[in-house]
Structure formats: structure tokens, C-alpha cells
Amino acid sequence: MIRFEQVTKKYLTKTALEGIDLELPQGEIIGVIGENGSGKSTLLKLIAGLVRPSKGRVLVDEEPSHRRIARKVAYLSELETYYPFFTVQQTVDFYETQFADFNRERAREMMDFMQLDPQAKVKNLSKGNRGRVKLVVTLARDAPYILMDEPLSGLDPIVRNSIIKGLISFVDLEKQTVVITTHEINEVEALLDRVVAIRNGKIVKVVELDELRLNEGVSLVEWMTSIYSDNANQSKEA
Amino acid sequence: MKDDFQTSSPIYLQLADRIQRRILRQELTPGEKLPSVREMAVASNVNPNTVQRTYSELERMGIVETRRGQGTFITQDESRLEQLREDLRQQQIRTFVQAMGEMGFSPQEILSGLKEYLIEQEEGGNNRDSV
The missing domain is CATH 1.10.10.10 (Winged helix-like DNA-binding domain superfamily/Winged helix DNA-binding domain)
Known part of the structure; x- marks a missing residue:
């Protein structure tokens, strides 16, 4: 389980997250949603141990998160993090040397599924195919936690769909938990078990989606619109 | 798709x-x-x-x-599946009749409308204007 205890993160004078208390259960696909600059990526980086909290603790399976948590956490960065002179296969081989839980067979299946040419140079790939390579090297790991920062952003609908299908096909929710930040709410709506809505560094709400649909009869988009407008009104009154 | x-x-x-x-x-x-x-x-x-x-x-x-x-x-268990068929039939009829009732149609109007519609359908029209 991932747990945040009163976590605040400041970058110099800017507060990215403030007073976060959060528990993310295992075996789910969890969406972290919010506007640009709301603190979504910082939340993910804190779990991955890539940044440290200014206050409070982030625990992954009761262990404070730090750089070495990478052996339990597979992290897909929003940025492009490959070596451009590698081929797709060399990129996969490189990741295999870095992570003991790397599953070479799954990587091969995923390359097939994504119709990636193992011999193609990464720098010559389309943006969509580079997005697919990132998914391959992330999901090829048998890591208990998979974190994906904006895996769909800037990609065309066909690529977004193939990445979603790839995730559904290759993740094992009996052993893995997925946390994904995204703007593309419509596209991931049917994919998510639970949503953490963030605004201005604070958690607005955490909700289980089928509960939301059952109890309130609204979609995620409708719910987002309503909580964000409530929230805006409250901050005006304050 | x-x-x-x-x-x-x-x-x-x-x-x-x-x-x-x-x-x-x-x-x-x-x-x-x-x-x-x-x-x-x-x-x-x-x-x-x-x-x-x-x-x-x-x-x-x-x-x-x-x-x-x-x-x-x-x-x-075929009887369970038969039951399912009957349940869903009843459920759909209930929904339909309730919606018609909310629009003020009498049971006679519902019945005659439904009959007409089914006859038209059977005669090969995809004509939905009568609904």
C-alpha cells in the first residue's frame, strides 16, 4: 500500500503539495487528475522517491520512499528518457540490466502487440511509437507499483487507444497497482477504479468510480466539473 | 471497435x-x-x-x-435462464409502461399504439414515426 502522511512538498518558495494525507489500496488502477501545475507529477515523483517531502512521510509498503524504492516502483516519466542512439531492442536490453524484475519475455510480447520494430533506432521513431516504447519498458517489469506520468499526453487517438489496450493486456492487478496522471479523462474513465482529484497542491476528493456512478449517477467529467466549481466558489468566499 | x-x-x-x-x-x-x-x-x-x-x-x-x-x-440451469428471460421482459415492460404513464397515455392508448407499431414493423417498414 502507498500512504502519504501529512506530506508537504515545496520547491524553493513554491508549494507543490500541502498537507497530503492519502492511502492508495493495492490491486487498483488509480487516476490522479487535476489541472496543469496542480501537483499531480510531484505526487508521483514522491512515491517513486525521485523527490523528497519537505514535511511528512511517503510510505510504500510501510517503507519510507527514497531513491532505492525504484526496485519496487516502475516509473514512466512524462519526459523522454531513452538514449536516442539505441535501437528499440537495445533500449529493452538496457532496462533489463537496470532492473532485476525485468521480464524479457513480456517485453517481447509487448513489442509484438505494439507492432514495434526491435531494430528501429529510437530517435527515428514517431512520437507515438516512442510513447509505446516507454510503456513497454515500464510494464515489462514485475514491479508491484507502476506509476505513469501523463502516458497519453500529446499522442493521437489511435496511439492513446493502443497504450490503454496495452496496459489492460499486460498489467496484472492481482500483483500490481497502477497510478496514472492524466488530462484525458474521457479516455481513461472506463479504465480507472479510483480517482484522486487534486487542485492547487491539495486533495479535493478521492472517489471510487463505480460507487460514484451508482450513488450519484454522474460520470467522472460531470463530477469533476461540479467539485471544481464548488471548490472555486469556496475559495472566492474565503 | x-x-x-x-x-x-x-x-x-x-x-x-x-x-x-x-x-x-x-x-x-x-x-x-x-x-x-x-x-x-x-x-x-x-x-x-x-x-x-x-x-x-x-x-x-x-x-x-x-x-x-x-x-x-x-x-x-435452464430454468434459471428462463427466469432471467422473464425478469428482463417484465422489467422492460415496466419501464416502458411507466414512461408512457408519465406522459399521460392511458392503458388503451399504450396497447393500441404498441399493436399498430408492431404491425407496421412486421409489414417491413422501419417507420418509427408512429412512436
Whole structure:
């Protein structure tokens, strides 16, 4: 389980997250949603141990998160993090040397599924195919936690769909938990078990989606619109 | 093609509904094995947990049974499936009659309208103007 205890993160004078208390259960696909600059990526980086909290603790399976948590956490960065002179296969081989839980067979299946040419140079790939390579090297790991920062952003609908299908096909929710930040709410709506809505560094709400649909009869988009407008009104009154 | 679900009601129930309809249309037959959770998730573009919940719901209703290590199968209990057919029929009629009632139609008007519509349909028209 991932747990945040009163976590605040400041970058110099800017507060990215403030007073976060959060528990993310295992075996789910969890969406972290919010506007640009709301603190979504910082939340993910804190779990991955890539940044440290200014206050409070982030625990992954009761262990404070730090750089070495990478052996339990597979992290897909929003940025492009490959070596451009590698081929797709060399990129996969490189990741295999870095992570003991790397599953070479799954990587091969995923390359097939994504119709990636193992011999193609990464720098010559389309943006969509580079997005697919990132998914391959992330999901090829048998890591208990998979974190994906904006895996769909800037990609065309066909690529977004193939990445979603790839995730559904290759993740094992009996052993893995997925946390994904995204703007593309419509596209991931049917994919998510639970949503953490963030605004201005604070958690607005955490909700289980089928509960939301059952109890309130609204979609995620409708719910987002309503909580964000409530929230805006409250901050005006304050 | 992507299956689109309505996002304002629980997806696991919508998926259960679709499977029930396929059973009534006899696209799925008694004793038939359903796709694995993952296959169904990929085919419907939903979370595997959602499919798991759908299968559990159908199992609770006695429509499917899970055999350990083998998968999920449509029940062979034909009377349960007959009951399902009757339940869904009643449910649909209730919804229809209630909606017509809310618009102020009398039982006679509902009946005669329905008859006319069915006759027109049978005569080969896809004419929906009378509805």
C-alpha cells in the first residue's frame, strides 16, 4: 500500500503539495487528475522517491520512499528518457540490466502487440511509437507499483487507444497497482477504479468510480466539473 | 471497435446487462465458457477489476458459475435462464409502461399504439414515426 502522511512538498518558495494525507489500496488502477501545475507529477515523483517531502512521510509498503524504492516502483516519466542512439531492442536490453524484475519475455510480447520494430533506432521513431516504447519498458517489469506520468499526453487517438489496450493486456492487478496522471479523462474513465482529484497542491476528493456512478449517477467529467466549481466558489468566499 | 459505456452508471452493471442480452439472444449458450477476465477487459476496453466485478455479480445472480482453475461458464440451469428471460421482459415492460404513464397515455392508448407499431414493423417498414 502507498500512504502519504501529512506530506508537504515545496520547491524553493513554491508549494507543490500541502498537507497530503492519502492511502492508495493495492490491486487498483488509480487516476490522479487535476489541472496543469496542480501537483499531480510531484505526487508521483514522491512515491517513486525521485523527490523528497519537505514535511511528512511517503510510505510504500510501510517503507519510507527514497531513491532505492525504484526496485519496487516502475516509473514512466512524462519526459523522454531513452538514449536516442539505441535501437528499440537495445533500449529493452538496457532496462533489463537496470532492473532485476525485468521480464524479457513480456517485453517481447509487448513489442509484438505494439507492432514495434526491435531494430528501429529510437530517435527515428514517431512520437507515438516512442510513447509505446516507454510503456513497454515500464510494464515489462514485475514491479508491484507502476506509476505513469501523463502516458497519453500529446499522442493521437489511435496511439492513446493502443497504450490503454496495452496496459489492460499486460498489467496484472492481482500483483500490481497502477497510478496514472492524466488530462484525458474521457479516455481513461472506463479504465480507472479510483480517482484522486487534486487542485492547487491539495486533495479535493478521492472517489471510487463505480460507487460514484451508482450513488450519484454522474460520470467522472460531470463530477469533476461540479467539485471544481464548488471548490472555486469556496475559495472566492474565503 | 471500441465499446462505449455510459459513464454515468456503473460500468460493471452495464457489462453484466450486455452479457445477459447475449444470453437471451442465444449468442451465449448454457454451459458455454465466457472469455477470461483479461480477454473480456481487452475486448471491452475496461479495467480487469470491472470485469471481475461483473462476473461476480452474474455469479451472485446464478447466471454464471466459476470453476476453480477453469474459468467462468454460463449456467446449465435452464430454468434459471428462463427466469432471467422473464425478469428482463417484465422489467422492460415496466419501464416502458411507466414512461408512457408519465406522459399521460392511458392503458388503451399504450396497447393500441404498441399493436399498430408492431404491425407496421412486421409489414417491413422501419417507420418509427408512429412512436
